[in-house]
Amino acid sequence: xxxxxxxxxxxxxxxxxxxxxxxxxxxxxxxxxxxxxxxxxxxxxxxxxxxxxxxxxxxxxxxxxxxxxxxxxxxxxxxxxxxxxxxxxxxxxxxxxxxxxxxxxxxxxxxxxxxxxxxxxxxxxxxxxxxxxxxxxxxxxxxxxxxxxxxxxxxxxxxxxxxxxxxxxxxxxxxxxxxxxxxxxxxxxxxxxxxxxxxxxxxxxxxxxxxxxxxxxxxxxxxxxxxxxxxxxxxxxxxxxxxxxxxxxxxxxxxxxxxxxxxxxxxxxxxxxxxxxxxxxxxxxxxxxxxxxxxxxxxxxxxxxxxxxxxxxxxxxxxxxxxxxxxxxxxxxxxxxxxxxxxxxxxxxxxxxxxxxxxxxxxxxxxxxxxxxxxxxxxxxxxxxxxxxxxxxxxxxxxxxxxxxxxxxxxxxxxxxxxxxxxxxxxxxxxxxxxxxxxxxxxxxxxxxxxxxxxxxxxxxxxxxxxxxxxxxxxxxxxxxxxxxxxxxxxxxxxxxxxxxxxxxxxxxxxxxxxxxxxxxxxxxxxxxxxxxxxxxxxxxxxxxxxxxxxxxxxxxxxxxxxxxxxxxxxxxxxxxxxxxxxxxxxxxxxxxxxxxxxxxxxxxxxxxxxxxxxxxxxxxxxxxxxxxxxxxxxxxxxxxxxxxxxxxxxxxxxxxxxxxxxxxxxxxxxxxxxxxxxxxxxxxxxxxxxxxxxxxxxxxxxxxxxxxxxxxxxxxxxxxxxxxxxxxxxxxxxxxxxxxxxxxxxxxxxxxxxxxxxxxxxxxxxxxxxxxxxxxxxxxxxxxxxxxxxxxxxxxxxxxxxxxxxxxxxxxxxxxxxxxxxxxxxxxxxxxxxxxxxxxxxx
Ligand code: BGC
Numbered sequence: 106x107x108x109x110x111x112x113x114x115x116x117x118x119x120x121x122x123x124x125x126x127x128x129x130x131x132x133x134x135x136x137x138x139x140x141x142x143x144x145x146x147x148x149x150x151x152x153x154x155x156x157x158x159x160x161x162x163x164x165x166x167x168x169x170x171x172x173x174x175x176x177x178x179x180x181x182x183x184x185x186x187x188x189x190x191x192x193x194x195x196x197x198x199x200x201x202x203x204x205x206x207x208x209x210x211x212x213x214x215x216x217x218x219x220x221x222x223x224x225x226x227x228x229x230x231x232x233x234x235x236x237x238x239x240x241x242x243x244x245x246x247x248x249x250x251x252x253x254x255x256x257x258x259x260x261x262x263x264x265x266x267x268x269x270x271x272x273x274x275x276x277x278x279x280x281x282x283x284x285x286x287x288x289x290x291x292x293x294x295x296x297x298x299x300x301x302x303x304x305x306x307x308x309x310x311x312x313x314x315x316x317x318x319x320x321x322x323x324x325x326x327x328x329x330x331x332x333x334x335x336x337x338x339x340x341x342x343x344x345x346x347x348x349x350x351x352x353x354x355x356x357x358x359x360x361x362x363x364x365x366x367x368x369x370x371x372x373x374x375x376x377x378x379x380x381x382x383x384x385x386x387x388x389x390x391x392x393x394x395x396x397x398x399x400x401x402x403x404x405x406x407x408x409x410x411x412x413x414x415x416x417x418x419x420x421x422x423x424x425x426x427x428x429x430x431x432x433x434x435x436x437x438x439x440x441x442x443x444x445x446x447x448x449x450x451x452x453x454x455x456x457x458x459x460x461x462x463x464x465x466x467x468x469x470x471x472x473x474x475x476x477x478x479x480x481x482x483x484x485x486x487x488x489x490x491x492x493x494x495x496x497x498x499x500x501x502x503x504x505x506x507x508x509x510x511x512x513x514x515x516x517x518x519x520x521x522x523x524x525x526x527x528x529x530x531x532x533x534x535x536x537x538x539x540x541x542x543x544x545x546x547x548x549x550x551x552x553x554x555x556x557x558x559x560x561x562x563x564x565x566x567x568x569x570x571x572x573x574x575x576x577x578x579x580x581x582x583x584x585x586x587x588x589x590x591x592x593x594x595x596x597x598x599x600x601x602x603x604x605x606x607x608x609x610x611x612x613x614x615x616x617x618x619x620x621x622x623x624x625x626x627x628x629x630x631x632x633x634x635x636x637x638x639x640x641x642x643x644x645x646x647x648x649x650x651x652x653x654x655x656x657x658x659x660x661x662x663x664x665x666x667x668x669x670x671x672x673x674x675x676x677x678x679x680x681x682x683x684x685x686x687x688x689x690x691x692x693x694x695x696x697x698x699x700x701x702x703x704x705x706x707x708x709x710x711x712x713x714x715x716x717x718x719x720x721x722x723x724x725x726x727x728x729x730x731x732x733x734x735x736x737x738x739x740x741x742x743x744x745x746x747x748x749x750x751x752x753x754x755x756x757x758x759x760x761x762x763x764x765x766x767x768x769x770x771x772x773x774x775x776x777x778x779x780x781x782x783x784x785x786x787x788x789x790x791x792x793x794x795x796x797x798x799x800x801x802x803x804x805x806x807x808x809x810x811x812x813x814x815x816x817x818x819x820x821x822x823x824x825x826x827x828x829x830x831x832x833x834x835x836x837x838x839x840x841x842x843x844x845x846x847x848x849x850x851x852x853x854x855x856x857x858x859x860x861x862x863x864x865x866x867x868x869x870x871x872x873x874x875x876x877x878x879x880x881x882x883x884x885x886x887x888x889x890x891x892x893x894x895x896x897x898x899x900x901x902x903x904x905x906x907x908x909x910x911x912x913x914x915x916x917x918x919x920x921x922x923x924x925x926x927x928x929x930x931x932x933x934x935x936x937x938x939x940x941x942x943x944x945x946x947x948x949x
Contacts, residue, residue: 130383132354136160155208180234204402223710238286242293243293262769281784297332429805431721499572499640511532565644572599594606665696685714757796786800811833812834819945895917896917
């Protein structure tokens, strides 16, 4: 921020008393900061998150919003320019939801395939993640909305996430896990950063001075605010001294006039520490225009945008992030095919467009492949079979069994009586409330009646179930059929482990009949978080696998959409298994045996076992593609869009081949990053392990020819004179398409052990048939450097030891080093498909 901006910050700070400054550094409520009318300081709203700006809701409740593809799909686009435009959409949505801070992007790394939040994170690779993160930040902040790249740092798994101590050596931190944040700060110029829940080498991230001050502020020059993850603040003085600016959510437990006053009085922190962190909060308000008096961006005031151009961009991005892993020529399918297309799989009709947890939003829509085919390919003869179930636990009632939305009416008091004080709607029967559920609704005692219509998909016995945080009963056709308003129930693992066990009752339903459903929820007996999830499961026994095989056998081609859901891939717990859940692997094998033209679409957030891939004709990894996902998958299947994605993670042939396998998830409160630098492609190359799918792999429907790389610059590989790699790319096909030129650097033998090759740059090109362009990749000094922490052994260690020391060469000064020698620069289509090499001599 410029000098005049800093003067304004200093002036506003000077107008606040010590008590006001101490209050300012903690939130007011779950999604708002504190305002002081007397001092002209407004409260501002903050919102999750990485794939949409949710506004005041929680876990997918709240005002509808644009749902863009999840992080792993954004990473798979390898297209920072596209991601920047999507960031702009989220910036606009955040403001429409009354918020000036978007709690995103999530830029931890895919260290292990089972990471519960891998779907939110861009990739296994720090450079790819960093460039995409910087673009996302620029896009969001171009709308005057601050970002908070998260979770700083080494929060790469959900195992014991609130307390685990991630033990990571400094070199690994600096060469891998810190890098995406460094890009977000230096290239994205982020205004905020979110500190993680975990400990880093023994100290909680929110009070880690090395991390929040030494690295972030002193080395990278960050001058923004550090916001705690929700409830991640652990102390008052230690956090303030370390540089944690804002405790969230409010009201603060560690930061407010009480504890800060005591810490000041005890001399554990001084007024200077308080001024620094309060200044960070004022600077946030200044940067996001909160003092400009724009009354269209006010917490609690939420609008929907739902712009047609945003839908088009989201659709384009989902296709651009879809990876064509294998194709025997079956794809693209003929959009004028005269025979039947069998569409199979649990996710074909219910697209998983995002993962679970705090990233969940209520999208404007949720388009499945079946929806898209019905909507835009109505001329095709399509048959559908579910194939198998993949439920992990109770799934909330939603479309297609829920017809339209539930209409919610809120009452003050616990018993659904008196006037309706607020009304709302929900697309699913998962209702979650934290704080005030709506204007005028008393958060201490409220009740809500949700009315809608359900349409059963089979005739016979069903199980109606609920898990509650509070009290609930359910009516069907005007009769109470499930009543949990009285009685004691054990706890289950839903709602972050605070919800009840599953409570259920059998009900009889008729296929296709519209049945009125009323869910009555009361906040009685709840604490802090309130909510209920109601689900319905058919008990009618069907041989789902046999139905799918029959559909496939009768068809010209079969598309099997397999995947997970928000219960398998979510915040708070890692995935249970590398395999696709349920009978899906068996489903794929049987369908493929029945139909040689079987294409599998993988709808998971993180990597999963693809050991069936050789049995099928084509494989697309679509990820969690956002609200337009069904259209995008159809676009790619029928060749209306090129599959633009490239893998963001190496898929191991077996889970046991994963880099972190021996150091995951951790024990006795500690996870040791024992594999060090060797995650993702760095590991598979170093250990010569052949993966199922290499990092960076992805086919196009078009074909491209690349010239030999040309290299210029790099006299001393100084930033001022970087190495520039140029490759001419020609689209030699008769279709438009995109290609990604990847550049890996292979170092000479160095003083320290180094990965064989590392991704150091890339360029995505979009070319019309016959068109040519030059891909240009700039490699600065850091692309050739490694971090040496130096030998920090105490001096004189050898003195007095009669045994000769032996030869060793080492440095004592920590820092980035480029060893002299010949560096090989590879152009590549993936970490395993190296195309051409060119050598550069660096003098070190
Ligand atoms: C998550 C954050 C999120 C915050 C607020 C936490 O549980 O880890 O990513 O921004 O909640 O919802």
